[in-house]
Structures are given as structure tokens and as C-alpha cells.
Amino acid sequence: MTHEHSKPLEAARHASNKPPVRLPLEGVRVLDLSRVLAGPMCAQALGDLGAEVIKIEHPGRGDDTRDWGLRVGSRNTAYFNSANRNKQSVGIDLQKPEGQRIARMLAEKSDVLIQNFKFGGIDRMGLGYQELKALNPGLVYCSIAGYRSDGPEAARPGYDLVVQGEAGLMALNGEEGQGPLKFGVAAVDMFTGMYATQAIIAALFDRQRTGVGRHVEMALYDCGLMITAYYGMEALLMGGDPPKYGNAHPSIVPYGVFDAADGPLVITVGNNAQFQRFCTEVLERPDLAADERFATNIGRARNRHVLLPELRAELGRRPRELLLARLTAAGIPCGEVLGLLEALQSRRSTEAGLVVGMPNPEAGQVQVMAPPYRLDGERLPVRAGPPLLSQDTEKVLGELLDMDARRIAGLRQDGVL
Numbered sequence: 001m002t003h004e005h006s007k008p009l010e011a012a013r014h015a016s017n018k019p020p021v022r023l024p025l026e027g028v029r030v031l032d033l034s035r036v037l038a039g040p041m042c043a044q045a046l047g048d049l050g051a052e053v054i055k056i057e058h059p060g061r062g063d064d065t066r067d068w069g070l071r072v073g074s075r076n077t078a079y080f081n082s083a084n085r086n087k088q089s090v091g092i093d094l095q096k097p098e099g100q101r102i103a104r105m106l107a108e109k110s111d112v113l114i115q116n117f118k119f120g121g122i123d124r125m126g127l128g129y130q131e132l133k134a135l136n137p138g139l140v141y142c143s144i145a146g147y148r149s150d151g152p153e154a155a156r157p158g159y160d161l162v163v164q165g166e167a168g169l170m171a172l173n174g175e176e177g178q179g180p181l182k183f184g185v186a187a188v189d190m191f192t193g194m195y196a197t198q199a200i201i202a203a204l205f206d207r208q209r210t211g212v213g214r215h216v217e218m219a220l221y222d223c224g225l226m227i228t229a230y231y232g233m234e235a236l237l238m239g240g241d242p243p244k245y246g247n248a249h250p251s252i253v254p255y256g257v258f259d260a261a262d263g264p265l266v267i268t269v270g271n272n273a274q275f276q277r278f279c280t281e282v283l284e285r286p287d288l289a290a291d292e293r294f295a296t297n298i299g300r301a302r303n304r305h306v307l308l309p310e311l312r313a314e315l316g317r318r319p320r321e322l323l324l325a326r327l328t329a330a331g332i333p334c335g336e337v338l339g340l341l342e343a344l345q346s347r348r349s350t351e352a353g354l355v356v357g358m359p360n361p362e363a364g365q366v367q368v369m370a371p372p373y374r375l376d377g378e379r380l381p382v383r384a385g386p387p388l389l390s391q392d393t394e395k396v397l398g399e400l401l402d403m404d405a406r407r408i409a410g411l412r413q414d415g416v417l
Helices: 004-015 038-048 097-108 129-135 160-166 187-210 220-226 229-238 272-282 286-290 297-302 304-316 320-329 340-344 347-352 393-401 405-413
Strands: 029-032 052-057 088-091 112-115 140-145 215-219 255-260 263-268 334-336 355-360 364-369
Touching: 029 038, 029 097, 038 052, 038 112, 038 140, 038 187, 052 097, 088 393, 097 129, 097 393, 112 187, 129 140, 140 187, 160 187, 160 220, 187 215, 187 220, 215 220, 255 304, 263 320, 272 286, 272 297, 272 320, 286 304, 297 304, 320 334, 393 405
Parallel strands: 029 052, 029 112, 052 088, 112 140, 140 215
Antiparallel strands: 255 263, 263 334, 355 364
């Protein structure tokens, strides 16, 4: 299916004589009953990879995030738009029996269902895994919750910020001596969405062999603990929390954010040979290179409180452009530290096509992130911008469930749609 939104992308592709990129999940239908971030991020990733995603929203209020952050048009926001590209929006009140019946009909015609209702809520609506499995044995059903469903906290609501605290993630961030600090983005929600995507794709692969779907269960807490990664392993080995290092590295020195005379930059000196070149070719301080205390990374880490003030003083006397040129010539990984808007509008992002403009009937045009996936040398396209609330209700119900305009109008009058 070619959407009107994708015509500029298609025109550019034809102009360069490149065939359209083949989407790996084309033909897979996803019923997205989730809201806020973890579930929608999962469904968006599947949509980016080519799946048809039907997002079910309350016809009056829609997804909670339609009311969060900066407004785009009348019912979209920047927050909503970040997690809902490549989807269709269908407005159904799932609290009404007829709305539940329609959702079951859509689930029968879907390959994947994603839901993150509060504990027990989805079962009370007749949309739980066991009931839908009986209707559609091949359905891959993904449940996202705060905590594992067979544990004592199953009924607790899941919130990213709460889990960041409970999983020890806040203990990783910030400078030495600073208290708990959350990530700048909802990292637990986002990682949970990505983990869920991986599991769903694995279940779809397994279904090709067995013909039977699976129940994927993802808990925010489980995923939050997983992303402590090597810090988590170190805490277990140490029998305590690792020290905080802020923008520095716990075991590599110098490695982090440093201030040049006119702005910050990242410098990552990864080995002893790089440190020798850093001192002699970048800072013109051969005495630091010859100092036995700094000859090895273990020594530099042990003596970081002596070495780093010297390095910061030298770096602060030189302009960033000069330092970046010297660091690059010396083969030392480095880069500017940009503001968020600078990064989004940078040449690097622009040339990579990471931010695209999409037509919007209310706002004229909206900017959205492009999928990060590249297959066979091509970035996967944004086939459709984030939808207006309920914009695809008539189309989806008409095409998939053969509902005529009169039936849809009656359901709308009854408050079901």
C-alpha cells in the first residue's frame, strides 16, 4: 500500500533509480491496544519495519500522551508524535461491550496484539490472552506491565520513574556525591518497548515453524534491571554500589566531557598509545606522557585526581576547533557536545535523513524522527505521520470488518466509536 505521505520519498527513490526498499514485516498486522510509551514504542518499531499497525484509542480522549507536552494541531503533541508514526488510529471505547466485540473481531484478523492495561483490566473486557488465543491460535500476544504477572506486585501500576528508582538506575547517574538522578528520557519505557519488539519478532519467527502464537510478557522492572548492564555486574562483584563518575568513565582516563576555551567536547583516550599522542601532539605536554604515574591506564585511573586538573587547564586554553582537528589527526575519538536542537538540525542528522517533514491536515506539516533502521543501504521510510485521533476508523472497520457507513454511523451515535 502506498500512502500519500510517502510520495516525496518514492519520487526521490525513483529519481535515483533505486528500487523501493523491501520492508521485512510487510503483511504483518499489529493491533496496538497500548498507550503512553513502552507499548506504543514497540508498535512503532514494528510499523517502522513494515507492519500494518492499527492503534486503538478512546474516541474522546485518545492516548494519554495526546495531552502531554507541546501541542501539534488540536489533538496531537510532540510526545505522542514521538511514538506513533507509521500507524493508523481507530477510535473505539473498549469499556462498551460492542467496542470489545469489535476489538475481538480485529484481533481475529491480526498477527500481533500489544496491550498494557492495568492488571486484570484486559481480561474483564474479554480481550485477555486465553480468550483471544481460542479465537486466533496464531496470535502473538504481548502484555507489558510494571512487574511480573505471577509475583506479589503484579497489580502495581508501572511507571518509568518509579522503576528507575527501584532498579538502581538513579544510583548510576550524576557526579560523585550527588543524590539519585533520573535519566533525561524515559529510558525504562523505551528499552522495554525495544525488548518487547525483539520478543515479538522472535515469536513471529517461531510461528512460521509451529503455526502457533506465543504470549510475550514484559515487565518494566525486569527491563530496568537489565539496562544496569556492566554497572550491575560490578555492583555484584564489589558487594556495593560503584562510584559515580558523571560524564567520566569509571576505568578509562581521560575519557569524558571537557571544556575547551569556547565550548565543550568529548575526548575518549582509549589506550596508552593514544595517551602518548594526546599529550605530545594535542596538548604539547611531553612531560605528562613521560610521567610514570600516567604511563598505563591503571595508573591514570589511580591518579586521575592529579592528572585531570592538568588536562583541563591545557584544554581550557585552546579553542575547540583546534583541539578537534588535532585529536582527529592523532587518531583519538572525539566530538563536539551539541545542544539538542543543534544535533537535530546538524548536517550529520540532515544528510542521514533522520528528521523528516510529514503532511498534517491541521498543522500543515509536522517533523518526526525517521526510523533508525537501514536495510540494504536504505533507511526505512516514514510511510505515515502520527495519526489524528480516530482518523482511520471508517477505513479500517470498512476494509477489515466490512462495516458500511450506516453501521459505523450508528456505532458512533451510540458512543462506541
